[in-house]
Amino acid sequence: MLKTNTRFCFLFILIFVFSYSHPTKPRLTFDEFFDATAFSTLSLSPTNEHLFFGTRRASWNTSSFENALWIYEIQKQTKKLITRNLHKTIQPKWSPNGLWIALLLDQTSANATHADLHAQSISNNSQTQQCIHLYSPESNELLSVELGDVVPLEFTWSDTDLSLYVAVSNKSLPSMDDEWKGAIEYRRSKSYEHSSIIQVDIVSAKESLSAQTTVVSNLSFYISELIFVSVEQKLFVISASLLLEDLNLFEIYSIDLRNTSSPPVRLTHNEDFESNLKLSPDCQHLLFQTITINSNDRILNNTQISLYALNLLDGQFTRLAQDFHGSIHNYMPTSDGIIYILGQLGTEIHLYSLESLSSGLTEHVGWNGSYETLTVTDQHSMATVYSSTDTPQEIYFINDIDQLQNARPITSENHLFTERDLPQALPYRWENKDDHRTVEGMLHYPPGKYLSKNLPLLVLIHGGPYAASINHFSPNWYTWAALAASEGWLVLEPNYRGSTGYGDAFLQEIRYRPLQIAGQDILHGVDQLIRDGIADPHRLTVGGYSYGGFLTNWLITQTKQFNAALSGAGSIDHTSSWGTMDMPTFLTHLFGGYPWETSHIYQSQSPIYQIDRIRTPTLITTGEADIRVPASQSYILERALYYRGVPVKLFSFPREGHELSDNPWHGKIKVREEIKWLKQYGHQSLL
């Protein structure tokens, strides 16, 4: 009797000690998940005294996202608000000596209603003057310079704090005579993708700003980026177009500022997208990242995002960090010739450096997880945005980049998440038994169920396909594994064939069978989870957005294993997707040709021709104004499942494009309905 009592007592103490040493944090709630702050931009001042950073969060009352810009004083460790109305895409930039931050504001004020915006967009007399703003950290003032009736595309500082160059597009549409009554000739309207470069010279900045603007160049293409190179007195620009039909429209050009009547000189002739132009420390090389999307008539293979140097003297290109097996996420050169690189390898993004243009990569040992943006000064201070599945995103600062593990957070925007019982996750590997390729993914366990068995599974598939699910914490409607896990699901985010971070060959192997091979990679992962006893074979579900939607649509035609599916912005008939999306080149590459050349591939990989095999109840979501994967694809799927008597529901979000970035409620409602759908159908096996 005594013995039993002691045992009882012992057990009791154990439970007590256990719960005492692990004070149970509350679970993450649905609302909290959507109240996270994301960091949009980050840059240390040339003087090493200040850091500016952008934050983005939902403003529920105004049904919009708030994009704020902050300035942080490094010595005093204080931050000040610059604006809550930062331009969504064009990033602010420090002037060469740190006197100013140049920035653009969002024209649509945060409290403008949707009716206002709609009225603006249809009115033909919206003669709105655009401005570029200059913020002085010294005086804490925000001054403005008028640019005229134009749409700013990008800007760069010259080599002084008194002059900058702004690329703008010409807003006026081609004038059509009265006989057309608003009819638009499609190709002709596209040929009006012209832009100009305006030089802005600050004449006086005392009291109020006075500046002179001059058009220095008129160009027959759009500009996505530009930088000024002082020694050559040239601007280097990347051309762009709104449609990705012809990769020749995305190239690097130089513009000679000493002779503005000479035409721009084209420097690249390839099928790459160039981005993130920077000048090398020796001023002799132009550095940039590329992603390749080869069309059918080139045998060359696609690569992950790579880093290139263009020698300005002899015009030669060199691929840097060739020995790196992963994808170059970001980079930053410093004046002593070192290039710091954030590289994605597998499910991690770590810091590396190149001692010189020809050297190999050295890894800087930090923490497991993802360093997603970086800014480094010539004094080797660094700021970065870091997170991992168990550490929410914050900005970290460090005086000496060589002491990465000593970095300290300087923001606490997402502090709430540290007080929640976040799901634990780990990388999970399996083999595609057909071709013996190893595939990896992130596996998230429900809180309190780490390494448990027989759990209900959600396979959550990333878009791209040239992207990856990584070890980070980024709460939003697209990467919501942590929320799904908090709702009780084991979540597998597979890095199927085509994903970045596993070598160029792994990325290339998706071509010619882009749904089938990626689909097989995913199904082998599900099989492995079942064999390992981790996933309950009777409670399997699947979902994804964009290419993750393509794959979801495909997988439910291939197997009846999944009890419920969440199809977001997926393609159902790849030929019509090719004909209506803004990036047809991308499908031409994946399917190995145009629809009339490889029709058998377009057809065999399209779910529409096999829809009679679907039994899985499917929830479909799409942005009504999506031009990447047009909403029509989702309507085709809905109609087919409706005729087949398969449970189906479609939500479309007005005024939303592919990013669902207009109204934060839309993404939140998407996930709210998806969780309900999983609850309703996910536990009832069809088999």
Ligand SMILES: *[C@@H]1O[C@H](CO)[C@@H](O)[C@H](O)[C@H]1NC(C)=O
């Ligand atoms: C949002 O609206 C709620 C309810 O109307 C109000 O209590 C709250 O103060 C508002 N918040 C902001 C930031 O305006």
Ligand SMILES: *[C@@H]1O[C@H](CO)[C@@H](O)[C@H](O)[C@H]1NC(C)=O
């Ligand atoms: C936004 O709110 C401010 C202050 O309440 C007001 O002055 C401004 O007119 C509003 N703008 C619009 C477009 O409603």
Ligand SMILES: *[C@@H]1O[C@H](CO)[C@@H](O)[C@H](O)[C@H]1NC(C)=O
């Ligand atoms: C568009 O312009 C015409 C002529 O300038 C004008 O009569 C018409 O009212 C304008 N429409 C709108 C919606 O502003």
Ligand SMILES: *[C@@H]1O[C@H](CO)[C@@H](O)[C@H](O)[C@H]1NC(C)=O
């Ligand atoms: C803008 O386009 C209009 C009509 O296409 C043209 O007349 C005008 O000169 C252009 N302006 C600039 C700055 O290119």
Ligand SMILES: *[C@@H]1O[C@H](CO)[C@@H](O)[C@H](O)[C@H]1NC(C)=O
């Ligand atoms: C650019 O176009 C505008 C309007 O057509 C013209 O006034 C200006 O002289 C042009 N500038 C250059 C540098 O070509």
Ligand SMILES: *[C@@H]1O[C@H](CO)[C@@H](O)[C@H](O)[C@H]1NC(C)=O
């Ligand atoms: C400027 O460029 C034009 C066109 O390329 C050329 O004809 C002219 O000679 C150049 N002027 C000078 C001073 O180099």
Ligand SMILES: *[C@@H]1O[C@H](CO)[C@@H](O)[C@H](O)[C@H]1NC(C)=O
């Ligand atoms: C392209 O990739 C395939 C398969 O990985 C390989 O066999 C071929 O040699 C590569 N071609 C080039 C030009 O690198």
Ligand SMILES: *[C@@H]1O[C@H](CO)[C@@H](O)[C@H](O)[C@H]1NC(C)=O
């Ligand atoms: C970091 O990741 C590696 C590889 O997944 C693992 O072996 C190691 O234990 C991890 N370290 C920490 C501190 O979590």
